[in-house]
Amino acid sequence: MSAAKVKAAVMGATGYAGFELAKLLLRHPRMATPLFLSREQGPATQPLESLYPELTGNESYPLVPFSWDLLKKEGVDVLFLATPHELSRELVPEAMGKGLRIVDLSGAWRLKDPVNRGVYRFEDKDAVLAAELDRTAIYGLPELHRDEIRDAVLVANPGCYATSVIVPLTPLVRSGLVNTGRGVVCDCKSGVSGAGKKPTQKTHFVEAADNFSAYSVFGHRHTGEILEQAGLHADELIFTPHLLPIPRGILSTIYLGLTRPVTPSEIDAVYRESYSGSHWVRIFGPGKLPQIQYSVRTNYCDVGFELAPDGKRLIVVSCLDNLMKGAAGQALQNLNVMFGWSEKEGF
């Protein structure tokens, strides 16, 4: 006997992450056909398949104007926000009284430390409620917060770069092996879809192809998430994003000094213990490093490493798909945890 299906609504299904999520939800065996919401009022906007003709087929996927009444009428259980953080910051407080569970893909609710939140310059209507939500929102990285996500009302889906760093870095920091005072260097590279669907000079094919560049040096918004989740002080971390001439995928190269000489099997053991029950993290054996093509279009975060001959310096390489484990896939994984399903469901 099958349980009733769960109903989701998606706000922002026209962006890259939102559309990836839409496709995942449409295939998920425990989900009813989701509601795709638009902020545009009045009659119809274009249906999803005319923006993304890969959906061409017998069915149509209209965007319907957002209203709380509609969500109630349609019996929506869970609301996904793939919206700018300003809009998430506005909608979530309202949503809390409606009995909805929320997975927010923006940066609006990820940060606990007000100093770190400063970079977003939030302007909240109800500062008290917002502060309460800042406190109770759960950072949606199931590998670190599985138990809290299970009962969470508001899940703050992590940033793509942040996931690619937090997954490999946090277990090492917790193990006490990292000489954090020496500084952790995270040299991160992302495909162009990470910059969003809106066309800009930077994402013009002629500018991005055959090119490579660093950006937001000493100033990227994902820095705070990494600090908080990995447990580092601001001056212990350098995180530098770069733009790769590929549509999707992130590779992060992380440089660590260790507190004492170790063997590869010690590092391996730290990872295997930390992620033994975590299907979506793959630890690569000694001498093997992940590449972007191994995890692209999957929900895996792949982790490999190399120790210096002196055993005191470590390089960790992680890879994931910025639209999957870095956004929509992780949101689906969070959904699975929130409803008590297998984390593999729907992939």
Next chain:
Amino acid sequence: MSAAKVKAAVMGATGYAGFELAKLLLRHPRMATPLFLSREQGPATQPLESLYPELTGNESYPLVPFSWDLLKKEGVDVLFLATPHELSRELVPEAMGKGLRIVDLSGAWRLKDPVNRGVYRFEDKDAVLAAELDRTAIYGLPELHRDEIRDAVLVANPGCYATSVIVPLTPLVRSGLVNTGRGVVCDCKSGVSGAGKKPTQKTHFVEAADNFSAYSVFGHRHTGEILEQAGLHADELIFTPHLLPIPRGILSTIYLGLTRPVTPSEIDAVYRESYSGSHWVRIFGPGKLPQIQYSVRTNYCDVGFELAPDGKRLIVVSCLDNLMKGAAGQALQNLNVMFGWSEKEGF
């Protein structure tokens, strides 16, 4: 003893073709440093090197506000317009009374037949003068119109696709070997810079990379140029553009039925005779076809062909760089012809 240098002004040096032209003019040994014009009034717009940091160095290349007085004061001999066709249509009639020679890279003055011009929907202030200019403008393909370009006042620089078709097609049509009634099919593919520097959804890296598509089927603006220069009727030609996931380069595959069986050496002879004095057209020998990478970043138009075993069907493949022989390079070649220099000068 060296002659005085020639002074050029360039309007539209911020676009892809205009910037390519700017770089060529800056290296041309017979040209003074050109004037880069902007339509923006008031004090400074950004200098060229801040838009295109590849120019970074000791010198600065400011954009100066356009005025006829300035052109006069600076002693400008030749004006290059790398502007939208509406603006070329507006500026050229004014320029004619100023004693300037003009090379216009837009589609404004390329077409002789009013029917073909219809696609542009020109709105001329002075229709009589415009008609006069339509008549006297020279189509700036030196391989076909070298003598007229030499003394021309207004040179209409050909379209990129058009050049890639006219060069290989015209000598064959003139030879009488083409069964034009059977229809000439031109399947053309261009890199993304052909779509211009302005970012659009179509030119977004994530949309263009790993993709390929046909567009403007039965309706591209370069059709008229091809018809007029190759001497075909509208129903004898099919020209289909496609978007290649590369920054620059065009390859055109042209399918022809012949009026009688021929040998490869007959076709070869037609080309060798037509282009014997033309440095910038390279005829590839039997069994060899050009590829985009052979001519990219050069001013060559490469031409190769294959005959069907029956000798009655011919496939011609041509390649060029859409920003060079397809735009700025051809403009420089026209400059060389207009001033009596070697066509190779400055390349």
Next chain:
Amino acid sequence: MSAAKVKAAVMGATGYAGFELAKLLLRHPRMATPLFLSREQGPATQPLESLYPELTGNESYPLVPFSWDLLKKEGVDVLFLATPHELSRELVPEAMGKGLRIVDLSGAWRLKDPVNRGVYRFEDKDAVLAAELDRTAIYGLPELHRDEIRDAVLVANPGCYATSVIVPLTPLVRSGLVNTGRGVVCDCKSGVSGAGKKPTQKTHFVEAADNFSAYSVFGHRHTGEILEQAGLHADELIFTPHLLPIPRGILSTIYLGLTRPVTPSEIDAVYRESYSGSHWVRIFGPGKLPQIQYSVRTNYCDVGFELAPDGKRLIVVSCLDNLMKGAAGQALQNLNVMFGWSEKEGF
């Protein structure tokens, strides 16, 4: 109650098409874990996941040395050959006596006309048996041969280019609307995986990237398949392959003269009738053309068209993924038909 699972063996799972097939079979709900065969004798070759680390996980996929005894012992029901055509030509006659059903992805058994087969220069040990198999092999395009595939013992899986032309072309030829005497031009473009996994100068990144080229002009091996399936004479078809700088995907632009002026809805009706029950062919409505990115990584063959204003010339554009509908996906679709399952099963 679920039926017993079907057991497949795959020869050639290390190539691009074979590996794509391996992944599909591993996910197919009605298939047991397939046997991956290697021609190498002796103990172990590398398991599949070490050649393709994207398979990294808890399970291993060893390659086992091929023998007929092994196939029997393992209870193999269906054998997939993703092998060079010479090897398929050698193995299939032997396999026929073993009670195996076969899907061959090579060109070995696709052609009925000895003239067309000439291009492959087959050297058969048992010419009588080979001739018998040439006669009884079914061309594995379900949209055209669904009923025969259902009971087929030997299915010859079509070529990738051939599929991209036969699907859009055959219904039109059969409708009598095509003026075949005028010649059908098929200008086809494929991603680099179509050239196989073996590294060559042509597939070197530095040669293929930023480049585009025509090849095998008037001489590609898929020509015979197109002629036979679409019902054309050799001099009625021109088929020109080109190499696209993308990993996967084919777009074919097909130029047709018509026997009389038609309307778009007439063409649309021909397609809708021909493919009404065919899930994996999508007909794009008037004014919409498929692009490679719409069908890549799916089993769809997308078809769109544009009529000239005179209604007498037609351009059809088709797209598919050369490793899916052009190879492994089509093989899986054939499997589904052979065993009476839904054609969508396992995708």
Next chain:
Amino acid sequence: MSAAKVKAAVMGATGYAGFELAKLLLRHPRMATPLFLSREQGPATQPLESLYPELTGNESYPLVPFSWDLLKKEGVDVLFLATPHELSRELVPEAMGKGLRIVDLSGAWRLKDPVNRGVYRFEDKDAVLAAELDRTAIYGLPELHRDEIRDAVLVANPGCYATSVIVPLTPLVRSGLVNTGRGVVCDCKSGVSGAGKKPTQKTHFVEAADNFSAYSVFGHRHTGEILEQAGLHADELIFTPHLLPIPRGILSTIYLGLTRPVTPSEIDAVYRESYSGSHWVRIFGPGKLPQIQYSVRTNYCDVGFELAPDGKRLIVVSCLDNLMKGAAGQALQNLNVMFGWSEKEGF
């Protein structure tokens, strides 16, 4: 009155770096047409233009079998070796007695420290002579060794990655501002042509496109060059190469801890002083970082930087074209220095 032209011979002009050098030498106004040498004996190998059809034109560039007699007969002044290091190690000692000046593009003669040379496992016929040459060879980075190159007989042209690190790093180390004990991290990314022209699985388009990976972690051969030129101990440097999905270009991101808080203008001053007379190094102003597309196809090494808000951590970004400043361009620059010409000559 013009001086007699200098005659060069190139061994290895068929590889990517060698061919780039061939093209540069063919355009250099002070060089006679170079001799292109082949190790293949007997009559003709293919001429250069059939391997690289972009050279198609009126002239042919035959490869001639190498012999010392031929070099003498042709009056060769300078020999360029774009050969494997084993061959350079064999040829150079022989060449020394012939009065030739040599620019070697391989790693054969770059290293002074026998420990660093260990990675190459050289097997010298005449160990004494080889040791002498190891001592007298000049590391061919003109920005650091201009004076010694002027009179050098044997110039060891630097590695591509090494150049991209040594140029930005050495002035800082020499300034005393770098806390070398904290470790210098060099995260370097190179286009595929750096892996050479020989096709391999790694350089197959389908493997390299849409992908990104780290390799030779803690073990790349250029490490020794960086240590020696920048003046660092082995445990003070981490250098990690990555493979970018672009044909050419290197970007290196270098992470440095400083001995005291500094201002951007202090860093800027270090660079401006070090490279004031060096045309081919461009220092980018504060807030501006180089990108690969700015220097690709030029001989520039571009350098930019960002200081952390605390003024104690520095990120330097450098870019160059691996075939130009990273190989052939630098070789030509060395030629210019060796013969007393402007370093800009021939570019």
